[in-house]
Amino acid sequence: MPFRPLVxxxxxxxxxxxxxxxxxxxxxxxxxxxxPVDSMPEATDFRLGGDAKQTRxxxxxxxxxxxxxxxxxxxxxxxxxxxxxxxxxxxxxxxxGRGLVKAFRYGLIMxxxxxxxxxxxxxxxxxxxxTLAAVDGQPxxxxxxxxxxxxxxxxxxxxxxxxPAHAVHRNEAATQHGDDSRPLIxxxxxxxxxxxxxxxxxxQEEKDVVLAFGLKLxxxxxxxxxYRVAMTREDDTFIPLTERVRIARQLKAALFISIHADSxxxxxxxxxxxxxxxxxxxxxxxEAGRLAETENKSDIIAGVDxxxxxxxxxxxxxxxxxxxxxxxxxxxxxxxxxxxxxxxPMHQHPVKSxxxxxxxxxxxxxxxxxxGYMSTRRDLKNLISPDWQAHTAAAMAHAVDxxxxxxxxxxxxxxx
Ligand SMILES: [Zn+2]
Numbered sequence: 001m002p003f004r005p006l007v008x009x010x011x012x013x014x015x016x017x018x019x020x021x022x023x024x025x026x027x028x029x030x031x032x033x034x035x036p037v038d039s040m041p042e043a044t045d046f047r048l049g050g051d052a053k054q055t056r057x058x059x060x061x062x063x064x065x066x067x068x069x070x071x072x073x074x075x076x077x078x079x080x081x082x083x084x085x086x087x088x089x090x091x092x093x094x095x096x097g098r099g100l101v102k103a104f105r106y107g108l109i110m111x112x113x114x115x116x117x118x119x120x121x122x123x124x125x126x127x128x129x130x131t132l133a134a135v136d137g138q139p140x141x142x143x144x145x146x147x148x149x150x151x152x153x154x155x156x157x158x159x160x161x162x163x164p165a166h167a168v169h170r171n172e173a174a175t176q177h178g179d180d181s182r183p184l185i186x187x188x189x190x191x192x193x194x195x196x197x198x199x200x201x202x203x204q205e206e207k208d209v210v211l212a213f214g215l216k217l218x219x220x221x222x223x224x225x226x227y228r229v230a231m232t233r234e235d236d237t238f239i240p241l242t243e244r245v246r247i248a249r250q251l252k253a254a255l256f257i258s259i260h261a262d263s264x265x266x267x268x269x270x271x272x273x274x275x276x277x278x279x280x281x282x283x284x285x286x287e288a289g290r291l292a293e294t295e296n297k298s299d300i301i302a303g304v305d306x307x308x309x310x311x312x313x314x315x316x317x318x319x320x321x322x323x324x325x326x327x328x329x330x331x332x333x334x335x336x337x338x339x340x341x342x343x344x345p346m347h348q349h350p351v352k353s354x355x356x357x358x359x360x361x362x363x364x365x366x367x368x369x370x371x372g373y374m375s376t377r378r379d380l381k382n383l384i385s386p387d388w389q390a391h392t393a394a395a396m397a398h399a400v401d402x403x404x405x406x407x408x409x410x411x412x413x414x415x416x
Contacts, residue, residue: 041065042086043106044139048098052148055099057118059142061085061131069129069144070161071154072305078118078126079303080144085114100124100146105301107194109238115194117303120146123154183254183404184228185221186247188358189214190260193238195301198263198294200374204384207236210259213371213389217257220397227400240304241296241357248364255332255400256366258358261383262291263375272376273347274340274392276333277368279326279360280353291370292354328365332403336367339399343391344382345372369396 045060068081087106094104102119109115128145132138149157189210191197197206214231221229230251232244239247248256264271271287283289299306330351337350347370359366371392372379382388 039063040084040086041140042088043142044088046089046093048101050099050146052099052121054148055101055124055146057101057104057142057144057146059089059116061140061142064131064133064140065142067129067131067142069126071124071126071158072303073123073155073158073307075300076120076123076154077300077303078120078124078144078146080116080118080129080142081109082114082116082142084108084112087114097121100148105194107196107238108192108236109194109302111235111237115303117194117301118144118146123149123151125149125153125157180228182226182228184230184251185400186230186232186251186253186256186364187214187218187221188232188244188248188256188258190258190295190358191238191298192233192236193302195238195298197298198261198374200263200380200384201377202380204374204380206261206263206374209261209374209383210371211236212386213383213393214259216389216393217259217396220393221400224397224401226404238302240299240302242299244358245361248361248366253361253364255403256359256361256364257396258356258366258368260295260368260370261372261374261379262370263373266375270376271347271373272379273345273350274372275347275350275352275370276336276340277356277359277370278329278333278351278353279356279366281355283354284352285349288352288354292356295368296355296357322362325361325363325365328403328407329359329367331406332365332399333367335402335406336369336396336399339395339402340392343395344388345379 042062043059044062047056047058049056049058065083065085069078070081071078085106089106094106097103097119100120100122102121104116104118106116107114124146125148126144127147128143131142132140134140189207191205191207191210193207195207197210199205200209211233215234218229218231218234221227230247230253232247233239244258262271262275277288277291283292330353333351337346340346341350356368359368372383374380374383382392
């Protein structure tokens with residue numbers, strides 16, 4: 001099958017993966033070319049019709065594209081993978097469902113590849129999934145027909161499809177740095193692509209805020225000359241949680257900093273300020289537990305098949321062997337809070353812990369920073385202000401300095 005290779009550089013600038021390869025990796029039959037970037041197909045409208053037995057989902061497109069549809073269990077989802085599409089659907093599209101579809105999301109899953117994820121009410125079978133070329137004044141369309149089924153048949157269908165282990169990204173051979181023994185810091189801006197994270201009062205998206213912040217922090221750390229810095233993402237790309245952990249471990253990171261922003265529903269009252277989280281089996285309080293649950297949904301939102309996640313990351317338990325890592329994580333969290341306090345509003349109890357998947361590298365001190373609440377006016381104003389971002393990132397860079405200065409003093413701890 002001839003195709004023009006579409007070379008894409010992923011997050012660390014190493015992996016080269018065309019959408020075709022991406023699809024092939026997932027065991028999907030690929031029949032045609034991805035579109036050249038200069039004429040990206042657009043999704044302009046959608047319709048949902050049917051009932052609890054049979055539901056049709058239609059998306060209007062500016063041009064016919066190839067698609068691959070598959071189902072995922074626990075929670076029940078239907079995933080449609082497409083070449084990169086510009087989504088120009090009406091506002092609030094996907095927030096309300098119909099028939100077998102509860103809701104749907106869409107967006108970039110990787111450079112060159114878009115995805116639509118439908119949350120479905122129960123086990124379903126994909127009866128038809130195809131696109132039609134424009135004809136008789138009708139636009140090109142994507143058509144997906146779903147019928148209700150039982151769980152046994154649903155799981156059987158998944159088995160038949162027998163897709164190999166999910167892996168959206170490959171960041172291979174990223175560990176070569178020659179003689180550079182400076183500590184490597186991984187900055188992890190949360191969410192990305194199809195996973196927008198939480199939303200601000202005026203529709204701002206967490207994924208954009210935390211990326212802007214992460215890039216600022218990288219700039220500061222790199223300019224200091226003291227560290228090597230890697231980002232889990234440096235553009236609007238989705239990266240699965242376990243992949244983020246894998247990147248940190250593979251790079252033998254000395255520190256992993258995940259950047260997020262929180263929000264609370266109006267009904268749950270007022271909250272503001274930054275918090276720093278470390279990993280623990282039991283949440284330090286109910287709010288920390290709720291937050292970890294929300295942040296851990298990232299992969300479900302993006303249509304990642306959790307059943308194929310490698311156990312070594314997904315099910316790592318915190319044991320004594322991790323005690324040293326944990327001690328360093330808590331130490332850094334406290335340093336961080338001390339350094340951020342003078343420049344940014346802090347939450348009442350700013351150091352907390354819970355079972356965040358992204359913090360589970362057993363050998364990399366890891367923290368997750370919630371910069372503030374996008375649901376709170378004052379925090380939001382800060383979060384989107386380049387000035388505030390710069391000040392707070394500078395405070396964090398200072399905390400990184402403090403952390404490594406202490407580690408150097410504790411001479412028993414060598415460079416990783
Ligand atoms: Zn988040």
